[in-house]
Amino acid sequence: xxxxxxxxSAPDCDxxxxxxxxxxxxxxxxxxxxxxxxxxxxxxxxxxxxxLRRPKLRHPAPSEIRIYTLPQR
Ligand SMILES: [Zn+2]
Numbered sequence: 001x002x003x004x005x006x007x008x009s010a011p012d013c014d015x016x017x018x019x020x021x022x023x024x025x026x027x028x029x030x031x032x033x034x035x036x037x038x039x040x041x042x043x044x045x046x047x048x049x050x051x052l053r054r055p056k057l058r059h060p061a062p063s064e065i066r067i068y069t070l071p072q073r
Pocket of ligand 1: 008009010013014015039040041042043
């Protein structure tokens with residue numbers, strides 16, 4: 001696996017992300033996990049708040065947002 005460094009999506013944060021923020025959703029028989037952003041250990045709340053403020057995205061309900069731990073390298 002090539003190493004990909006994903007950075008935290010919080011503004012002003014330059015840290016490596018440790019968690020992925022996503023929302024599982026379903027349309028008919030088609031289901032997928034929509035990736036909304038990435039966060040480091042300290043900013044999950046900030047990143048989620050930022051996602052909910054985005055204008056164009058199909059907004060998931062806050063209860064639909066899940067935070068997944070990224071595999072540790
Ligand atoms: Zn951060």
